[in-house]
Amino acid sequence: MKVAQLSLNELRALLVGPGLRVKAGPFNLSIRTRLPSLIRQLHSLYSRYSLVEEDEIVEFHVQVIPRRSVRRPFARLIQFEVDGRFPFPPVPLEQALATLEWGVNLVIAARINHFLLFHSAAVERNGHVLLLPAWPGSGKTTLSAMLMYHGYRLFSDEFGLMEPQSGEFYPLPRLMPLKNQSIEVVRNRLPEAMLGPEIPGTLKGTVVHICPTQASIEQSDETARPRWIVFPKWSAGAAVRLEPLPQSEAFLLLATNAFNYEVLGKTAFNAVTNLVRGCECRKLVYSDFDEALAVLNALTDG
Amino acid sequence: MFWKACNFSSLPVENWNGEFTVFQPESGKTHFLNEMGLKILIILDQSPASLDTLCQKLSEYFTLQPDVQFPGQIARTLQRYEALGLIARVKESE
Numbered sequence: 602m603k604v605a606q607l608s609l610n611e612l613r614a615l616l617v618g619p620g621l622r623v624k625a626g627p628f629n630l631s632i633r634t635r636l637p638s639l640i641r642q643l644h645s646l647y648s649r650y651s652l653v654e655e656d657e658i659v660e661f662h663v664q665v666i667p668r669r670s671v672r673r674p675f676a677r678l679i680q681f682e683v684d685g686r687f688p689f690p691p692v693p694l695e696q697a698l699a700t701l702e703w704g705v706n707l708v709i710a711a712r713i714n715h716f717l718l719f720h721s722a723a724v725e726r727n728g729h730v731l732l733l734p735a736w737p738g739s740g741k742t743t744l745s746a747m748l749m750y751h752g753y754r755l756f757s758d759e760f761g762l763m764e765p766q767s768g769e770f771y772p773l774p775r776l777m778p779l780k781n782q783s784i785e786v787v788r789n790r791l792p793e794a795m796l797g798p799e800i801p802g803t804l805k806g807t808v809v810h811i812c813p814t815q816a817s818i819e820q821s822d823e824t825a826r827p828r829w830i831v832f833p834k835w836s837a838g839a840a841v842r843l844e845p846l847p848q849s850e851a852f853l854l855l856a857t858n859a860f861n862y863e864v865l866g867k868t869a870f871n872a873v874t875n876l877v878r879g880c881e882c883r884k885l886v887y888s889d890f891d892e893a894l895a896v897l898n899a900l901t902d903g
Numbered sequence: 904m905f906w907k908a909c910n911f912s913s914l915p916v917e918n919w920n921g922e923f924t925v926f927q928p929e930s931g932k933t934h935f936l937n938e939m940g941l942k943i944l945i946i947l948d949q950s951p952a953s954l955d956t957l958c959q960k961l962s963e964y965f966t967l968q969p970d971v972q973f974p975g976q977i978a979r980t981l982q983r984y985e986a987l988g989l990i991a992r993v994k995e996s997e
Contacts, residue, residue: 849919
């Protein structure tokens with residue numbers, strides 16, 4: 602059953618009561634909130650996600666709750682909570698959706714150690730995963746969003762989720778936070794995309810969430826093996842360049858950008874070694890999406 | 904003073920066309936070494952060696968021209984390796 606099959610009242614009853622239990626890739630998530638604006642946003646933006654079956658265990662229980670501030674008595678604040686803990690300070694009510702999404706990402710990054718978690722976007726084409734590892738600000742969310750509408754299946758804009766023994770990658774198609782200038786780019790290029798409200802004033806500036814496509818969410822149980830690793834960098838005015846990257850450099854970049862490389866120790870060392878040895882490694886510099894798409898298509902054809 | 908490698912032969916090493924990754928289970932760290940960095944560990948794993956002996960073996964292996972700064976560079980590398988727990992100081996008789 603999809604969230605879309607719930608009326609707003611039914612969704613509200615779950616969010617206010619026992620929790621909305623939704624699938625997020627290989628994880629199950631329970632969300633609670635009584636904030637009317639967030640309930641309306643989730644009714645729209647989570648409509649494509651499946652509900653968790655009753656007999657399934659939920660890994661993460663999170664909620665977004667209203668907060669009062671003695672210093673700011675008239676401010677309408679909210680805070681993200683996971684298992685009685687508050688990893689972020691209170692923020693304005695308008696940032697509830699962004700805080701929920703970042704909070705869930707934080708919980709995944711902090712708690713999941715049965716996967717090797719790369720700080721990376723990941724998409725699938727022709728049955729294989731294209732991994733796009735990058736530091737924040739490199740444009741991987743925007744690139745992922747664009748690729749998702751041009752023949753690629755979204756795995757994630759944030760996590761490369763690798764089962765370390767098998768080397769298999771797992772999809773985790775969650776809402777993607779477009780930031781600042783990229784919002785208009787995506788609005789203009791992808792008028793069919795389902796976008797959330799504009800959320801100004803976050804730590805990362807103005808944010809608008811884009812919902813993964815129906816196809817990406819519906820195929821989120823279909824894992825795939827990696828074949829290409831491309832380190833992307835958006836650079837204003839740059840001509841597109843897709844250049845070979847030495848495997849040693851790819852290893853270094855991947856190992857240092859994984860969330861839990863040191864936690865997994867030798868398992869991670871072996872997993873990254875096998876990953877790099879089995880993939881074509883490139884670095885991509887671009888300023889124009891169509892040019893980037895052309896070189897990525899050429900790389901991933903056949 | 905002599906130096907010896909600490910369990911080097913048990914460490915996983917991967918060769919990336921002349922660059923090497925070495926995983927150290929005790930610290931959970933991965934080290935990136937060039938060919939000379941790895942050769943130092945290999946020599947000290949075969950038998951303890953002084954700085955002079957080590958420099959002589961490295962010079963022969965890499966056919967290096969005499970360089971007065973070379974021993975100082977190797978000494979700094981040894982100090983770094985010692986801090987990482989990759990090598991240890993030993994008495995001559997050990």
